Amino acid sequence: MLATDFLGIHLKNPLVLAAGLLGTNASILKRVAASGAGAVTMKSIGPKPRAGNPNPTIISFGDVVMNAVGLPSPGYMNLDREWEGLKGIKVPLFASFYAGSVGEFAEVAEAIVPHKPALLDVNIGCPNTKSHGAIFGKDPKVAAKVVTAVKEVSGKIPVMPKLPPSDNALEVAKACVDAGADAIAGFNTWGPGMVIDINTRKKVLGFGTGGVSGPAIRPLMVKKIYDLYEAVDVPVVAVGGITTGRDAIEAIMAGASMVEIGSGTIYRGMDVFAKVAAEMESWMRENDVKSIKELVGSAH
Amino acid sequence: MPTNLPQTYRITDVIEQTPTVKTFEFAHELDFIPGQFVMVWVPGVDEIPVSLSGPSQITVKNVGEATAALHKLKKGNFIGIRGPYGNGFALPGYKVLIVGGGVGIAPMKALAQYGDKDFTSIIGAQTSDEIFFRNYFPGLHVCTDDGSEGEKAFTTVVADRLLGEQKFDAVAACGPEIMLKFLYQIADKHNVPMFFSMERWMKCGIGICGHCAIDPTGWRVCKDGPVADKAILENSEFFKYKRDMAGTEVKL
Ligand SMILES: Cc1cc2nc3c(=O)[nH]c(=O)nc-3n(C[C@H](O)[C@H](O)[C@H](O)COP(=O)(O)O)c2cc1C
Numbered sequence: 001m002l003a004t005d006f007l008g009i010h011l012k013n014p015l016v017l018a019a020g021l022l023g024t025n026a027s028i029l030k031r032v033a034a035s036g037a038g039a040v041t042m043k044s045i046g047p048k049p050r051a052g053n054p055n056p057t058i059i060s061f062g063d064v065v066m067n068a069v070g071l072p073s074p075g076y077m078n079l080d081r082e083w084e085g086l087k088g089i090k091v092p093l094f095a096s097f098y099a100g101s102v103g104e105f106a107e108v109a110e111a112i113v114p115h116k117p118a119l120l121d122v123n124i125g126c127p128n129t130k131s132h133g134a135i136f137g138k139d140p141k142v143a144a145k146v147v148t149a150v151k152e153v154s155g156k157i158p159v160m161p162k163l164p165p166s167d168n169a170l171e172v173a174k175a176c177v178d179a180g181a182d183a184i185a186g187f188n189t190w191g192p193g194m195v196i197d198i199n200t201r202k203k204v205l206g207f208g209t210g211g212v213s214g215p216a217i218r219p220l221m222v223k224k225i226y227d228l229y230e231a232v233d234v235p236v237v238a239v240g241g242i243t244t245g246r247d248a249i250e251a252i253m254a255g256a257s258m259v260e261i262g263s264g265t266i267y268r269g270m271d272v273f274a275k276v277a278a279e280m281e282s283w284m285r286e287n288d289v290k291s292i293k294e295l296v297g298s299a300h
Numbered sequence: 301m302p303t304n305l306p307q308t309y310r311i312t313d314v315i316e317q318t319p320t321v322k323t324f325e326f327a328h329e330l331d332f333i334p335g336q337f338v339m340v341w342v343p344g345v346d347e348i349p350v351s352l353s354g355p356s357q358i359t360v361k362n363v364g365e366a367t368a369a370l371h372k373l374k375k376g377n378f379i380g381i382r383g384p385y386g387n388g389f390a391l392p393g394y395k396v397l398i399v400g401g402g403v404g405i406a407p408m409k410a411l412a413q414y415g416d417k418d419f420t421s422i423i424g425a426q427t428s429d430e431i432f433f434r435n436y437f438p439g440l441h442v443c444t445d446d447g448s449e450g451e452k453a454f455t456t457v458v459a460d461r462l463l464g465e466q467k468f469d470a471v472a473a474c475g476p477e478i479m480l481k482f483l484y485q486i487a488d489k490h491n492v493p494m495f496f497s498m499e500r501w502m503k504c505g506i507g508i509c510g511h512c513a514i515d516p517t518g519w520r521v522c523k524d525g526p527v528a529d530k531a532i533l534e535n536s537e538f539f540k541y542k543r544d545m546a547g548t549e550v551k552l
Contacts, residue, residue: 024510024547031518043510043547051545055347056339058504060304060383069503072511074548081549085515199308200343200378265508266304 001281002038002294006258007158007182009092009118013277014292015248018239018262019096019121019162020044020069021271026085033091036274041260042082044123045112046073046132047104053128054206059195063241065214065263066193068128068207071098078110083115088248091247091287092118096162098132098227102142106149113155120157122150127211134164134188140175149180158182162236165190165224170231176289185237185260186228187221189213214263215241222254229255229297243267245279252292253299274283304506306341306380312356314375317432318425322371323359323401326379330355333388334411335472335527339505341380345369349502351407351474352384354414359406385505386526389495390407393469394418397462397492398437399455399483399524401475403429408499409433410472420462424455424475456482463490470495472527473510477552481539483502498528498538501545511547516539 016039017023017032017265023043030110032040052072059066064131076097086093095117099105109120124143126133136146143161150159161176163169173184195204203209218241225238239257242248243264251259264272289295330338332352340358341347345349346366348418362371373379385450389411398421405423412419413436421437428449431442441458442450451458456479459471463486471487473480475499487494500512500521507523515537520523528538541551 021508022510022513025513025515025518025543027515028510028513028518028520031513034440049546049548052503054345055503056306056341056380058304058506058509059306060506062303069509072503072546074546078548161480195305197306197308197343197378197380200380202343204306204341206346236462263508266506270507 001284001290002292004041004257007119009039011038011092011258013273013275014252014258015273016094016258016260017041017273018260021125021262021265026082027232028091029086029093031170032270032273033089035271037091039092039094039118039275040089041096041121042214044071044073044096044098044126045079045108046097047075047099047108049075049078052149056205057207059204059210059267060214063215064212065266066195066205066210067189068192068205068210070128070207071126071132076108080269082173094119094121096121096123098123098126100131102145102149105146106153109150110153113153113157117157117225118148120159121156121185122146122159122161126221127164127189127192129205133295137161137164137172137180138168140168140171141300143172144175144179147176147181151180160185162188162239164187164188165220167247169224170227175230177234181234183235183237184228184232185239186224187240190217190220213240215243215267217241218247222250224253225251225256226299229300242276243272245276245283248280249283249295253297255297255300257296304382306339306347306382308343308378308380311373311375311379312427314373317359318430320430321361321432322368323353323357324373324379325357326381328356328381329501330384332384334414335388335407336386337526338381338383338385340370342366342369342373343378347380349505351410351497351526353406353410353416359403361403373455381463383505385522387524389415389472389527391415391417391470391472391495392493395467395469397459397468398422398471399459399471399475401425401455401479403434404473404475404497408472409436411472412437420463422455422458451459455479459483460486460500462519463487463492468492473497477539481502484533484539494530494533495527496533497526499526500542
């Protein structure tokens with residue numbers, strides 16, 4: 001009932017592990033795959049080894065998660081063990097990556113493509129570094145250049161930029177689609193925000209600020225996905241604050257063909273995917289819905 | 301929802317255990333299982349995982365930037381704490397051999413003090429100067445590399461002897477990975493269940509960033525651990541390699 005096709009990729013369910021959570025190595029990706037995810041995304045791969053920001057990098061309270069991990073990566077040249085380990089993975093593997101220039105996006109993509117991930121998830125949305133990430137996703141012209149450069153080396157692998165939730169996200173999305181993007185994912189973390197410890201008067205996150213995710217941002221995401229669905233004619237992927245079957249169905253009704261779950265792993269554990277899938281199935285059965293496709297964009 | 305935000309508490313006491321190890325008491329009592337850890341925030345500097353040596357107490361060796369900054373803090377200053385996290389020691393049977401090496405003595409003190417078992421203990425360090433918490437360990441054997449206190453031997457040598465002489469239900473240990481590597485072989489030889497507190501680079505502390513997940517099982521040191529049994533240790537990356545802050549492999 002939950003099985004679906006996304007750009008020719010067969011998925012047992014439309015629930016994907018979002019980039020940056022639990023995706024740091026092959027062993028843990030396989031464990032997430034075994035706990036019910038329809039597909040899993042590798043932690044964003046960078047152009048060179050990078051340690052990321054000092055701790056605290058991840059905090060949560062109430063319905064808010066904040067992170068400023070800062071894109072740690074061994075670099076694409078140090079991933080042999082992970083690619084080897086990922087050969088036997090049982091669900092489609094998505095590769096997220098970032099870079100510090102348009103040319104470097106092509107360089108990293110070119111190194112990833114021979115390993116044949118099912119999808120290239122282009123990270124142009126991370127707010128937690130000064131030189132990588134969201135600076136490529138806020139200007140439609142720059143975002144289009146990145147997509148063009150990646151498309152030149154991607155071969156048959158679909159290319160999906162994942163955008164920051166900026167005010168001009170629709171413009172950026174259209175520019176990406178014009179440049180050849182096969183799908184659009186929305187969104188990376190929001191804000192950024194800041195938390196100050198009042199006893200010490202110090203910013204808590206090591207980077208000072210951090211992107212906001214978790215259930216609190218879900219309505220913001222739903223609205224933007226709703227608008228994105230009307231703005232572009234490629235499939236849209238929703239990510240932000242989804243933790244239950246109800247949330248996933250809501251995002252799909254807003255226009256998503258697939259949904260990603262990240263912070264949900266904090267609230268419901270690594271097997272959040274199996275839990276959400278079961279909740280979706282029971283709702284669909286009660287409401288006599290036979291397939292995900294029937295639901296996509298059905299709130300419009 | 302549990303809050304995973306550092307809560308800042310005043311330091312109520314700083315105890316100099318050795319020239320390189322200090323204990324910090326803070327004004328809050330945690331409900332914890334020996335072997336569990338907290339993420340300790342040195343405000344404005346860094347946050348590091350530290351095993352609890354008591355419900356209001358951490359014991360830290362000065363080994364790097366973050367711990368050096370922590371060592372500068374005084375009574376009355378604030379530290380941030382989130383946790384306790386992880387599994388802690390869950391030991392079978394009754395008669396347990398404790399082995400603590402270096403600053404690994406600290407979490408074993410919590411077990412010796414609060415664990416409800418018949419303990420025999422071995423603690424070791426390079427020199428007598430670096431031995432601490434002596435009074436908390438029942439049936440204590442002290443080892444030093446230079447013979448300045450107790451036996452001039454590695455803890456593992458004494459463990460081998462005791463495990464040969466008496467029947468133990470479990471070995472619980474914390475210390476340098478090289479010590480645990482040899483202790484693994486010794487416990488295995490004597491066929492005694494082992495429970496070792498392990499360490500890897502951590503970021504989130506709550507099992508979602510994946511950074512401390514080990515090969516080949518994806519066992520997360522912060523969430524599924526830090527205490528590993530034989531099933532987790534055997535054929536794993538432990539004793540062979542680890543990953544640094546970037547995730548790049550480093551041979552051990
Ligand atoms: C700890 C953490 C690390 C993240 N790392 C990445 C990353 O490496 N690449 C990326 O594209 N997005 C990253 N994100 C953003 C998520 O993939 C996702 O877009 C965002 O958190 C919103 O979804 P959620 O509410 O389900 O977490 C990260 C988010 C978190 C919380």
